[in-house]
Amino acid sequence: MIVDPKTSEHLGRIILERDTQTRIACFLIGLKQANAAALARVEFQPMAWEPYALLHGQLCREIELIGLLQRVTEWSLNPAVYVRAAWSSARLLNDLQFVRFLAAPFGVDAGLYRYLGLAHALYAHLRFIPVLPLEVPLEHRFLDFLRTLEAVHGREMQAQIALLRKLPVSLSDREKESIVGEESRRVREVFRRFVEELAASA
């Protein structure tokens, strides 16, 4: 578990408050917007390129999920929540170094491999349900969405799993594992910090 039981219990109590829902929605939307921007570069690749269909599908899904998040969230009326959310989003995009994948020229290389590692980690580790106590019911539409999101991410990450293994890049298995591990740790740390801040600020 990425948070201690006390933090988890506290999150369970506040998870459905409007401020908390808003913070979580902004966190996820910020990441999905950044990922969509990275994925949009694939749109300039030839359709015959094998990964195109997989990554094009992910771009569409990310946009769809942003729309769904906007609809299921009970938004806060407190302006300070949005200020904090914007600050958090700016920092996490910096921590994840998304700019690496937006500015560099597109190529089937170690840079693309690293992006796939980051995208895999985003699909794998942004799991809010496990940080909640087992007793918290998941019937509310916001929590039901977060649970569904984990299932959707599980299906989406199949493209990353396949490409991380098969993409023809000149990296050794150890280098590949190292890159994927670095991106994984980066995302997990960002998520852990966000969850702790969420619990502390409410």
Next chain:
Amino acid sequence: MAFLTVEDHRIRYELEGAGDAVPLVFVNGLTQAAHLWGAYVPQFVGKGYRVLTFDMLGQGESDKPVLFSDFDRQARTMAALIEALGLERPFVAGISFGGAVALRYAILYPDGLRGLVAMGAFSELDGRLKWIGENLFTGLAAVGTEYLQNWFMAFNFSSRWLEDNDAAIPAMRRRGYSLNDQYALQNLMEAVANCPSFSHELPAIRVPALIVNGEYDYVTHRGLHDILRAGIARSRLVIVQHACHAFTLEYPEVTTRLIDDFMGKVLREEWPGDQSTWVANDDPQGEPLYLPVLGNPLRAIQPAAFTGEVPEKKRQSTKGMHGKIRNRGGGQGA
């Protein structure tokens, strides 16, 4: 809760019992984590053993590799953990996926253990297990972790257990869902799919071995355990009555007794590793512990031995079966 880093990966473990006690290592099944041995640890610590439980690579709170995983890597990691903790020649007991890891450990480190307990285990993917794995993997990838959990629920436990525990199951599933990560489970399952048969390596296992199989285990069926029995020289196969795949969870008292009896006999050098097959007494206190098998243990039903003419009445009721029936019955005894 403690962590140890092995080959750049953090492994979570718990070690209980006196430092000079004989060590016992439990190895988890696919979707399990160390806490599921919770019913066993105090029992065996109380009996004077030092018990190690841990989350394998890809499980619970240990690191979860994304790219590469195989049984031998799990066995090497376990060996490094055992060495780092100073556990000298432990007993190693694993179930299902962990049973296969325990087997690989016993093959790769034949002097690194005192005795082996392989439960619901396998050394090859026969036709059925291959297809079971294929379907499970597809379901996990296309639907998600909950699909895998639900599937195992049906094959791990008996109907009676599922009905009796109906109220507790949602929390149990949710805990399993939270502990497991889909990509890590996929990676572990690929280790199974990519593992070539190692049945031919079983003779390398020289230590005493207890092989345990649930009566109604339709995941790792009796035939797979019989391969282990026949391949490991100092083995015995024991069938746990009424049990499905996860008998360690459904019948902890019977399983504890079997493991305790095995380790005691090994330590006293009384283990009759004669490659025979037995049935465990379903009364945890009942005597004797080992009951002989009637009929062929590989069969799910024991047809009566019969050769001759079917009486007219029966012939009519068995239309299409021809008049003369030959049946050689169940075959081998215990």
